[in-house]
Amino acid sequence: MTSPKRLSQEHQRSLERRLKAGDERALGELFDVIAPWILGLALHIVHDEDEAEEVVGDVFVQVWRHIKQHDARRGPLVPWILSIARNRSLDALRRRRRWWRKSARLEQAHAVDVAAIPPAPPHEAAVPGWPVHREVHAALATLPEEQRRVVLLSYFEGLSHREIAQRLHQPLGTVKTRLRTAHQRLTESLRHLKDWVE
């Protein structure tokens, strides 16, 4: 990681105001702090470096054009951008011409991945957002294995409840219950999170 920047809370508010005002330099600063996370998330979903970079481009285009739609009262900026990145990644995944063939490989890969997504190596701790990264991992770790698995399949593969049930050979109702319970617990665990603060 090359000299990552840390953002104070005031700096984040200022960044968002400048983005909404159309300050192009603010977009560059936003890239510096959040692009590694978007790229990491996209790569985790699409498993393809070039495609993940495309997703990063899509996300920044969308953020730049629709930043005024973000309502700070309804949630912080970072999760909003992450949700865009996730949706774009899943779109890319679904668009793939050889989706089914690749998904067979992905399924094998995820059989390991979803069991445990390891936190970033310690040397990444200088990256902005690192504490949040650790907190989210810690929150996920508190979930029972079966709940964690359905959450990851839902989030990173965009599978529907029915698809998760088929993948795990579990009743649909069980999957729904596990997801609902997991979301309630995660919401509670992560309620205190704000945008990245030092």
Added chain:
Amino acid sequence: MTDWLGMLAAPRNPRPDLKGRVLARALAPRRRWGGPLAAAALITLAVGGGAAWWAYRTIGALTTERAVLAARVGALEDTVATFLHGPATRLIQIPVSTGGRVGSVTIFADSARHRWLVRCDGLAPNARDQAYQLWFITERGMSTAAVMPMDEDRPMVMALEMPPGGVLGAAMSIEPRAGSASPSGPMVFHRLL
């Protein structure tokens, strides 16, 4: 809060050129459809307006023409009814031969109102410089009743005022297009009533 799950994936250091590419793409001017759309709308409006104006003018002209024709038909129906039901109406039917074909001239002569209703059927169309001319035969000779250029093969109906002094008969000749003061061309028929 589950949107924070995106932070689970390990961050990935972007390639050095990615920032430039992404920013260039995000900051590139968006293609504006406003201009082309406005032009298309104007063209559509102009074409639509022109079509509407043309339709308005055409409908107006046709309405006027229809009114004129309806008035004519009404007058003709009235005239025909008057002749047909007039107590002093005589019917005279005259077979004629023109251009190798057989037709007829039918005269409804209303001696009470001193009017004729003349219907011509099956007359051959005239040459371009000629016309049929109908004559009243009177005690003082032939006087013109009507000049009837016939360019199309179709029946012709006309109402005529009889000249003062009475009419002895009717005649029809083929004359120059503008008509003649007295018969000079081939006689189609000559009939004393």
